[in-house]
Amino acid sequence: MMKTQTRKFWIDSFEIQQPDIDYLVNVLLESEMPLSVDEMALLLVRYRVRRDERRAQRASRPGRVYRPGEEHDIGDDLVFLHLDRLRGEVVDKREGGNEDIGSFTVIAVEFDDGPTREFASELAAAHPVNDLEDEPIVEEKKLTAEEIFIEYGGHVAELLQAQLVEHPDLVRLGQYWFPRSLLIEINEGHLNLAEAVLFMHEGGPLTASDIIEQMGMLDDVGDRLAEFSLNYAMTADGRFDEVGPSGQVLWYLMSQEPAEVHEPPALLAYEPIPFSEGLLLDEMWDLIEQIGDEHSLFEETNVIPEEVTLRITYPHWREGTLPLSRDLLKIFPTAFQSERIRFTLIDESSGEEYPAWVVRTEGYVFGLATWYEQYDLLPGSIVTVKGMDDQGRVPLSIQQKGTQTEWVVTASVESNRHLRFESRSRKIANDYDYLMLIDVDDPEAVDTLAGVLKRRGATLDEIVGTVMHELTPIFPQGNIHGKTIYAAVNTVYRAPPGPIFAALQVSSRFDYQGGLYWRIAESTEA
Amino acid sequence: MDKPRVSAAPFQATLNTRYYIDYEWWERSNMDFNSQVARLCAEFDYELPQDRDLDEMVDWVDPDTAEVKHVPLILYYVMQHVAPNPDFINQRISLIDGIFRALLEAGNYPMTPKELADRLNRDHRTILKTLSGSRIYQGIRPIQSEG
Structure with missing residues (x-):
């Protein structure tokens, strides 16, 4: 069974790797569209499922089963039954060096994903991998990437979020991520206009989309990119307070907020009292x-x-x-x-x-x-x-x-x-x-x-x-x-x-x- | 195994950073790696052979997968005779000792905090935090070229 079809893979084994991040950053760069962590998690699940399907297709082709007791040559296409039917090509061969074991050779095998690894060949001593039986692959009904996402997407998104935070070229706002280099420039004039729009609405709250519509600017770029860039610029400006509930970016003018939301009202002030x-x-x-x-x-x-x-x-x-x-x-x-x-x-x-x-x-x-x-x-x-x-x-x-x-x-x-x-x-x-x-x-x-x-x-x-x-x-x-x-x-x-x-x-x-x-x-x- | 490249530039370790034991760190620190390993072997009633060059490189064949690791002879002895002891890695030893032993067991093939955490049954964030501090413990260093 393909590993991406199993709960064990997504919950116990799955981790975000550099190729995953590279893939997602490329998607962001090509689409020039901010994406939420959930959207990226879905893309990532699709990407991994596709990769797994390709691997499974390769593995299902008839091929020679790797057995350490046999002789192998450069160019041999081998199936490693004990490594979840990983398939790899022998790219190098050398003499083994260990006087305890005696004479054997070492083959270097290149796999689809992951580094080249070395395996024993022509090994005279008994080894359990020699005795593995190649069982026919039974076609089972497979879950689609979308069905897998529904089941495990939350977990993938959580792991992805932790990795994206460490990526210096990406900026985050609310749920959305975008490459820093592609943000459109929001200047002081834009921000002054945003302040004026909020002021006319008694401080807010307004979305970036509302503000852009009333500013009558930034209409030459995509909606989502314009909103993301304005939101990002407003985050760094002390005049604006982001007051939206989770997943929703809403702006309020800091100066127009009630005093009671900045300092707790006097009667609510509490100094923690330790007790047994x-x-x-x-x-x-x-x-x-x-x-x-x-x-x-x-x-x-x-x-x-x-x-x-x-x-x-x-x-x-x-x-x-x-x-x-x-x-x-x-x-x-x-x-x-x-x-x-x-x-x-x-x-x-x-x-x-x-x-x-x-x-x-x-x-x-x-x-x-x-x-x-x-x-x-x-x-x-x-x-x-x-x-x-x-x-x-x-x-x-x-x-x-x-x-x-x-x-x-x-x-x-x-x-x-x-x-x-x-x-x-x-x-x-x-x-x-x-x-x-x-x-x-x-x-x-x-x-x-x-x-x-x-x-x-x-x-x-x-x-x-x-x-x-x-x-x-x-x-x-x-x-x-x-x-x-x-x-x-x-x-x-x-x-x-x-x-x-x-x-x-x-x-x-x-x-x-x-x-x-x-x-x-x-x-x-x- | 190629020697990992180490640079002096500021480096931000992540959960994907792989760590290994840097033998040169032991030399620079005027500490004897082989003696340290010999003491560890003695803990498990195994005496390293005196008549062999322990720095000689040999091939160790994984008894389960037949994967080959090209390791110094001293590590071969640890992998072959000491690491299989069920008490080699246990919850009573310190985190650093656990990481050191896990790397020895793997023939000093670099491991990520997640891989170390799985082997040691400890939290991977704690491992990353411990290894990414300014102090180097037992020569355990990141491969900086991989980011």
């Missing part, structure tokens, strides 16, 4: 995963969820953001190229669209303030985000229900310096997580207090102590759920649940009651 992971029980880790704080670290999974349900915490509610949890990150295209991704959120209920940004490095999605306000959401509200629709929009929704009056934990600030929690009635019209629902009496006062605590160097232990003390009278028997503690702490102090639960576990002031509830220890109460 051994203090947490399995059920606490499950809760941490369920909460989905963007600063909780979890192993990567390959599962792409159809939708992600999130509970908004106070800092995100206040800043109009969503936490970019592990699951939410999967909703967005997986192989991000850009630090900031501009996309459109669509309200599933009203169809209204909202411009938004994924700020990958800082772990949040920005641009939901108007939407939160429109539905009068509270921290603790449940929001559902679905995968991108066919128009590249990300649907989000809340579950609305009839307006009900609920008792809600409400945060306030007393005498400008004390955080207080009490239970107050409030009308709510959407689905929420009761354990995380927290209303805030005067957000500005709470934020001011958070700033004061930060400047004073308040510790997480201290904040957890205050929160437990303040929440205890609200809950029966003073048992408070971990989610509530997490939500309450985050009104004034940004911390993921891991360090908060560890602070509760390590302190003798608190007792764990099981079922994810903590309470103030009796000795402390007394």
Whole structure:
């Protein structure tokens, strides 16, 4: 069977060789067209399959089987059964030199692909290759190069990408590659025009194709080459920010981007808090995963969820953001190229669209303030985000229900310096997580207090102590759920649940009651 | 085997770069390659013959494929009598020792990081990183003419 017909070849043995790269570079040079790594992977699979077919055709011709015990002459056409029926021609012959073996000759054999190799001939000693049987070749139904690509193309593209990166004559932009020497010249005038076009569109986002069309230039070269060259030039110019999701190049004027996508909003700023992971029980880790704080670290999974349900915490509610949890990150295209991704959120209920940004490095999605306000959401509200629709929009929704009056934990600030929690009635019209629902009496006062605590160097232990003390009278028997503690702490102090639960576990002031509830220890109460 | 060409120009090794043991490096470093190999043979209770010129070139015939490698006699002895020991390459020796032994076993026919990784059951990127640093270990150098 041809080796390119086997899984073993593509997965275990296949590696990119210099002739492969040379072939692809020649294709790029001849076509003068940028190609994506996937397109090149398909070309490469076709190239390898063709080469293998030629080799197989040669091998299937009747030929003399190589046996080291026999005599061979220059010009002999040999089939090497034990080397996957490789076929080669004897191009040289010399006397063998090894007194342990005795008299024999060495033949040099030239193969179709690969270097010339030497083999023993007229070998007197027994050798297993002498005894191999030539079995007739059975014609089997063969997979086409395209079918092979569907099966193994991803793996080939991955290996190819790693090799192309090391090729200094090729430049890459997004998914596309092109020889540096063939790029068309984009001058300062072109770039100034591109800036003006983006400025007229309130900063962007626009594709290179949109920009070229409005510039009215570069129409004397192929579309793909013009776009690639402009994209490449814009990448090197600090005025432009590439904000497209994976595989899509979109441009925005850096100066027109919201400040919140360059610096995390104040309430989201988080200084990592080390904690002893051994203090947490399995059920606490499950809760941490369920909460989905963007600063909780979890192993990567390959599962792409159809939708992600999130509970908004106070800092995100206040800043109009969503936490970019592990699951939410999967909703967005997986192989991000850009630090900031501009996309459109669509309200599933009203169809209204909202411009938004994924700020990958800082772990949040920005641009939901108007939407939160429109539905009068509270921290603790449940929001559902679905995968991108066919128009590249990300649907989000809340579950609305009839307006009900609920008792809600409400945060306030007393005498400008004390955080207080009490239970107050409030009308709510959407689905929420009761354990995380927290209303805030005067957000500005709470934020001011958070700033004061930060400047004073308040510790997480201290904040957890205050929160437990303040929440205890609200809950029966003073048992408070971990989610509530997490939500309450985050009104004034940004911390993921891991360090908060560890602070509760390590302190003798608190007792764990099981079922994810903590309470103030009796000795402390007394 | 032709002697690989070595140049002093800056060189960027890749996963396709082939590596070999440069005997001249051993000479320049005032170290004795043959003594090093003799110590390795002794580890496997094999004593190199004293009455032969160990630098003499001989043909080794692969017992599985009948492929011939033209190697110095000292490597022939390693390939014939020491390398077949199942413990010759194992996970307890250092990465560099493993690479050195794999090259000896192959008659010092140059090998890529991928080929070395397959033989040693180690990560090919780690091998490339180790061999492409500024320091040369045990004379193991790239063939620069191949890129």
